[in-house]
Amino acid sequence: MADRKRLQSVAGQAGHPALCVLPEIEKEDELLETIWILREEGNLTWGQIIHRCKVDGCEDILKELSKNGWIGITGDIVELSEKGEPRARELVRRHRLSLRLFYDLFALDGAEAEACKFEHILSPEVTESVCTLLGHPPNAPDGKPIPRGACCALFKREMKPLVVPLADLVPGENGKIVFITPESHSRLDRLSAMGVVPGTIVRLHQKRPSYVIQINETTIAVDKDITREIFVKKI
Amino acid sequence: MHSHNDNHRDSYRDSNLDKVLLIGNPNVGKSALFGLLTGKYVTVSNYPGTTVEVTYGNAVLNKVRMLVIDTPGVNSLVPMSEDEKVTRDMLLSDRAGVVIQVADTKNLRRGLVITLQLAEMEVPFILDLNMDDEAKSRGIVIDQERLSQLIGIEVVKTVAIRRSGIDKLLKGMQRPRQSSLRVRYDEAIEAGMRDISALLPDAAIARRSLALMILAGDESLKTWLHAQVQDHVIAEIERIRQGVQAKFNNSLGFLINSQRLKKADEILAQVMSRHEGGNQTTIATYLSHWSMHPVYGLPILCAVLYIVYQFVGVLGAGYAVDFLEKTVFGQYLNPWSMKIVDLILPVPFLHELLVGEYGVITMALTYAIAIVLPIVGFFFIAFGVLEDSGYLPRLAVMVNKVFKIMGLNGKAVLPMVLGLGCATMATLTTRILETKKERILVTFLLALGVPCSAQLGVVLGMISGLSGIATVIWLVTVVFVMLLVGYAASKVIPGEPSDFVLELPPIRVPQFMNIIIKTLARVEWYLKEAVPLFILGTLILFVGHKIGAVDYIQRLASPLVVGFLGLPSKSAEAFVIGFLRRDYGAAGLFVMAKQGLLDPRQIVVSLVVITLFIPCIANVFMMVKERGMKTALYMVAFIFPFAFVIGGALNWFLRFFKIAL
Numbered sequence: 001m002a003d004r005k006r007l008q009s010v011a012g013q014a015g016h017p018a019l020c021v022l023p024e025i026e027k028e029d030e031l032l033e034t035i036w037i038l039r040e041e042g043n044l045t046w047g048q049i050i051h052r053c054k055v056d057g058c059e060d061i062l063k064e065l066s067k068n069g070w071i072g073i074t075g076d077i078v079e080l081s082e083k084g085e086p087r088a089r090e091l092v093r094r095h096r097l098s099l100r101l102f103y104d105l106f107a108l109d110g111a112e113a114e115a116c117k118f119e120h121i122l123s124p125e126v127t128e129s130v131c132t133l134l135g136h137p138p139n140a141p142d143g144k145p146i147p148r149g150a151c152c153a154l155f156k157r158e159m160k161p162l163v164v165p166l167a168d169l170v171p172g173e174n175g176k177i178v179f180i181t182p183e184s185h186s187r188l189d190r191l192s193a194m195g196v197v198p199g200t201i202v203r204l205h206q207k208r209p210s211y212v213i214q215i216n217e218t219t220i221a222v223d224k225d226i227t228r229e230i231f232v233k234k235i
Numbered sequence: 236m237h238s239h240n241d242n243h244r245d246s247y248r249d250s251n252l253d254k255v256l257l258i259g260n261p262n263v264g265k266s267a268l269f270g271l272l273t274g275k276y277v278t279v280s281n282y283p284g285t286t287v288e289v290t291y292g293n294a295v296l297n298k299v300r301m302l303v304i305d306t307p308g309v310n311s312l313v314p315m316s317e318d319e320k321v322t323r324d325m326l327l328s329d330r331a332g333v334v335i336q337v338a339d340t341k342n343l344r345r346g347l348v349i350t351l352q353l354a355e356m357e358v359p360f361i362l363d364l365n366m367d368d369e370a371k372s373r374g375i376v377i378d379q380e381r382l383s384q385l386i387g388i389e390v391v392k393t394v395a396i397r398r399s400g401i402d403k404l405l406k407g408m409q410r411p412r413q414s415s416l417r418v419r420y421d422e423a424i425e426a427g428m429r430d431i432s433a434l435l436p437d438a439a440i441a442r443r444s445l446a447l448m449i450l451a452g453d454e455s456l457k458t459w460l461h462a463q464v465q466d467h468v469i470a471e472i473e474r475i476r477q478g479v480q481a482k483f484n485n486s487l488g489f490l491i492n493s494q495r496l497k498k499a500d501e502i503l504a505q506v507m508s509r510h511e512g513g514n515q516t517t518i519a520t521y522l523s524h525w526s527m528h529p530v531y532g533l534p535i536l537c538a539v540l541y542i543v544y545q546f547v548g549v550l551g552a553g554y555a556v557d558f559l560e561k562t563v564f565g566q567y568l569n570p571w572s573m574k575i576v577d578l579i580l581p582v583p584f585l586h587e588l589l590v591g592e593y594g595v596i597t598m599a600l601t602y603a604i605a606i607v608l609p610i611v612g613f614f615f616i617a618f619g620v621l622e623d624s625g626y627l628p629r630l631a632v633m634v635n636k637v638f639k640i641m642g643l644n645g646k647a648v649l650p651m652v653l654g655l656g657c658a659t660m661a662t663l664t665t666r667i668l669e670t671k672k673e674r675i676l677v678t679f680l681l682a683l684g685v686p687c688s689a690q691l692g693v694v695l696g697m698i699s700g701l702s703g704i705a706t707v708i709w710l711v712t713v714v715f716v717m718l719l720v721g722y723a724a725s726k727v728i729p730g731e732p733s734d735f736v737l738e739l740p741p742i743r744v745p746q747f748m749n750i751i752i753k754t755l756a757r758v759e760w761y762l763k764e765a766v767p768l769f770i771l772g773t774l775i776l777f778v779g780h781k782i783g784a785v786d787y788i789q790r791l792a793s794p795l796v797v798g799f800l801g802l803p804s805k806s807a808e809a810f811v812i813g814f815l816r817r818d819y820g821a822a823g824l825f826v827m828a829k830q831g832l833l834d835p836r837q838i839v840v841s842l843v844v845i846t847l848f849i850p851c852i853a854n855v856f857m858m859v860k861e862r863g864m865k866t867a868l869y870m871v872a873f874i875f876p877f878a879f880v881i882g883g884a885l886n887w888f889l890r891f892f893k894i895a896l
Contacts, residue, residue, distance in 0.1 A: 143484015180489075186315060187734055189451070189488035193311035194738070195345055197493045208529035210632045210645065212739065217341040217373065219523075219739040221632045221645065226734060 026120050027055040028065060032088040033095060035071065035080060040144070046076045090127070093147045094119040096140035097130050103141040104134075104163075104178045104198070135163040135231055138181055164234065166213065167227040169204040175232025176201050187226065194220060202232065253301045255294075255408070256325060258353070259337035260345050261308025262740045264365040267395040268337055268404075269305035270752065272296065297405055301332070310345070312352040312444075313451045313488060316669055320455045323448075326358060326440055327459065333411050334360035335404070340370035340377055340392070343507065347499035348492065350386060354414035355447060356440035361389040361407045368394045369741065372517075374510035382506040387415045396746055418498045420491060424450060427479035431472050436463040450476055451488040519742040526629040526742070536633055539626065543617045547688060548695055551613030556692070559605035572596045588777060599773035603766045606822075607689040611761055614656035614688040615754045622753075623745035627652070628737055635735055640718055642725025643668075644735035647677050654685035657761060661685070662857045672730030678862050679724060679870050682854060683877075684717035686846050693825050694842055704894075705839050708885075712843050716881055768853035776812060785811055799883040800844065801890070802837050803827070809841070813848055836889050844882035847874070 034052050038044040050058055062078075065071045070084035080088050098115040122130070128151040131137075136152040139145055163178050177198045180188060195215045196202065204227070205212040205219065212221045255272070257265045273292030290305040306325055307318030314320035326334075336353060338346030343364070353360050364370075364377060383390040389407040393400030419425070431446035438445060448456055449472060460469055480487050525531040573590045580586075590597045621627045627649065635645030647668060654661035658681045665674045665681075686694060698706050725732075779785045789807040796807045809823030824841050827833050833841065858867040888894075 139484070186452075186488075188486055189313070189492065190310065190315050190734070190736060192489045192492035192496070193313075193315070193345075193348060194736075195348075195496060197489075197496050200496075205524075206527065206529075209527070209532065210635045210735070212527060212632065216344060217339075217375075218345065219741075221527075221628070221635070221735065221737045221739055223644070223735045226736070 027057070027061055028070075029091050029120065030055055031058065031061055031065065032070065032080070032084065033091050035078060036088045036092045037144075039080075044078055046073070046078055049078060089147045090124075091119070093131075093149060094122045094127050096144060096146045097127065097134065097137075098122070099140045099142070100134055100137050100146070100179075101130055133162050135161040135165065137163070137179065137231065139179075141179070162233060163231050165228045166202060166204060166230040166232050167207075167211070167224055169232070169234065171204055171206050174201055174203045174235050176235050178231050178233050180231065181229050187229075191226070191230075194218060196230065201235065202230070253299060253332035255296070255301050255303045255332060256334045257303070257305050257337055258322060258326070258334055258360075259308060259349065260310060260339060260342065262738060263308070263337045263339040263342075263346070264395045265308065265337045266290075266305055267749065268335075268363070268365065268393070269303060270749075271395055271398060271401060273303050297409055309349065311348065311492065312356075313448045313453045314455055317666060323455075324459075326356065327438060333408050334358050335363055335408065336360055337363045337365050340364040340367045341373055341375050343377060344496070344499050344503055347502055348495050350414070351416060351418055351495050351498060352444065354386070354416040355418070355444040357413050357444070358440055359388075359411035359413050361391065361411050362386065363404055363407075364390065364392045365395050367392045367400070368397070376508050376510060378506045378508070382502070385416070385502055385505065388412045396749070416498075418494055420494050421483075423479055423482045424487065424491065427475055430475050434464070434468050434472055447491060450479060451491050452476075452486065523625070523629070523739070523742045526626060527632045527739075532629075532633050536630065539621075539630075543621075544695075546617050547610060547613045548692060551610045551688075551692070555609035555613065556606050559609055560601065564601045564605045569597055569601065587781075591777075595770055595773060595777075599770045602822075603769045606692075607769075608758070608761070610688045610692050611657055612754065612758050615757045616750060618653065618656060619750035619753045620745050621652070623743065623750060625740045625742045628739050631737055632739070637718075639732075641676065641680070641721025642728075642732055643673055643676055643721070644733065646733075646735065646737055647673060650677050650681065651685060654681045654687065655691065656688050658682065658685060658687045659764070659851070659853045659857045660757070660760065662854060662861055665861065669733040670730055672725075672728050673733060675728055675862060675866060676721065676724055678858055678866075680717055680721055682858060682870055683720060683874050684713050684847060687851070690845070693822050694846065697825050697828055697838060697842060701835055701838060705835055708889075708894075709839055709842050709846070712881070712885060713846050716847060720877075764853070768851075768856060771852065795879065799879065799886070800840055801886040802841055803832055805832065806837075806841055810844070810848070813845055836886070836894075840882050840886045840889070843885055844878050847878035847881055 031049070031053065034049055034054075035044065038048050038052065046062075049062065055061070062071070062073070065084070066073045069081055070087065072079045072081050095115065098118040099112070102115050102118070128149060131149055131151050136148075137146060164175075166175060166177075169175055177196065177200050179198055180191070180196070191197075195218060200215055203214040205214050207224075210221050211224050211227050212219060213227065214220075257269055259265050269290060269292065273294045292303050292305075294301055294303050296303075304325065306322040309319045309322045311319070312323050312326070314323050334353065336346070336349060338349070346362075346364075350362060362382075364379065370377070377392075379390045379392055389410050389412070391400060391403045391407045393404055395401075420428070427450055428443055428446040431449055432442040435442045435445055445456065457469070460472075476487075483490060526535050528535075569590065573586075576586055576589050589595050621630070630652070631645030631648040633645075634648055638644055638647055649667065650661045650664045653664055661681050662678050665677045668674045668677060694709075698709060776785070779788075785808065788811050789804070792807040792810065793804040796802050796810065797804050806824060806827060809827070812823055824833070824838070824845065828838055855867065855871065858870065862870075
């Protein structure tokens, strides 16, 4: 692990990341992440990168990245190179997994600062473990997609995930809802009106012939694929 | 039924009476309360979504004559289904005098979500915590004083089915207030609400709440908006909504509800206490568990079906029908009417019309009242027991997988089972299904394969004389055809299947009076809606017979019937008549079988054709009304030849394989 200065932690609000004071390599990481996010938004230009840049000395770092072959710059247009793509992808993956970990599992608001520090110290194995622990979540708390990793493809379950789809519980077990990833809005809305939201404790009553779940004093029969989209922490 | 509804709507608008609106989640006892207040029920049920229409009743409450209105249950006032829309629209269209929110005490969390929405609407209301007994038996106690303080409105406790707490309710009704309770949403949502509110017209409910509904994605408000504001304003509102949604990746509806639930939990934490010994597993809990069990559920299902068959088939179709047909009509009414007609109007034509072979009295009324009515009546009683005990949704759980083959889900079990009683009423009930595709599919399957109780009575009577194999063949053919056609139709009809999300109320002991009143209401509907159509059918038959059309069609159909189906040519008459009245056709065959004119193979073939055949004329009218002329015609055009094809195929199959019956 490289030498690093004591990281300033300025508690940030959701969506407003704290100002991280970072050694050089981590500044590069931040910039690559910014590039990835801007690309998701369809807004990837030199001007936008500078505008969004949260570290100092942006222009120099960008030129350095280009020189080392991580990105390609043509006029106003910036692109991730073949070499840069997997690196940026892994960074975004760690960032968003960290957010999930802090917000949902640890239920901490204003955790952006911690998540920001955390992502830089995750090694590939730890990243995979965190991903597996969380049950390979497809989205970050703000809804942005988490790039898939090798562990997701293999649906690794060696390390017992702490957060599992409700469908994976054994009948009779209880789980506290950590997050829900619905296919369509209306499905989510209808469930939420019946009390199925993160934080609620739900019990899986049976799986056959149909799935039946229980929330407090309400018993509901549902399709299996709905229970696959409700992720719970076993309690 | 259409004009029935319109009359009600008019009476609602024109009425100078003070109005009382009952609102709440499904399954909380609104309809029971309605019955208590007005002294009558219409369709009281705890199967969610059954009250598909708004129910009106007059009552004198606190010495004032009032119009009490029962609404379909809602899980949220941002509508996700037809009946939720109906309820929301009631609040929107007119300022109701008093709104009573009825909540299930043990499920107060969900009730509070509605309470918060009513508060946002700035509608004066009171809160009724019903089913307090069930809450207490689970150890749940709500501090109603504190709750009243927190929400700022009257809170009363009742147990509607025991009439307890009603006096407090009546007192509380005199003091409805607006609740000062508000939920603070995310800043972006609040801003969106302010912007949209500014563009909205005045309405019976607060603009803030309308803005929230729009943000939550309520499409159904658009119709109301179109009538009130110009298109460019609507476009602007939509733009604002999209802008707010873009800031979040979860749906706004979900976020808003989550926020409401959080507030509800805060309130609940201050008023709810759970006592020890609350989680007793009672008989009801075991019954609930086993009735949906993958192993035990099936024998329970068979047992229930057997009991229903004994009750409706033997008691109803057997004794009751015998008594009415042979004694009441056979010995008294029919001979008397014949004498009276001959005495007063000794015209041969009138004699034939009224008391002849196809006479209005001797055929139509006799069949409608002596044969069909008792069967249908007994069936409605049995159905009422299934509903009120809470078994019906568990039946849906058991059959969900089978229904999925046909592109439906377990919720369709309600209209399908009702179809065994009366397919016409069942077609009306398809309104509770969420998607158009499901409604079309179920209407189609009802017309195709579900025999109504009148027909079923005769069919089972005929089958009882046959071997077990014959019965099985009939059953298997009908079920197989339905599954196959359902599967094919679900591929052809455009649209998505809907989610299977079905609330299961607790298993309860049904209230006798409740069932009787429900049954009477349904029988009344049947007499008003179906019987006139039977008489119409008989008249058509009479005319047809008179002008020789019946004989003509019979001769025309003869080669088909004899050659293809392998039946005697006289049975063509039964099929022709069967078009006008399903059970007439079956009865005609029954007579032939009794006379020994049909061998077992012919009986099975004819039964299969009759079962699959076009529904009775009342049902066709209902199909046109609910699904439209074009769709109904397509269905009829398919079913008619299809039934014959299957009959012919079965006939060939039985002959070819020389199956002994």
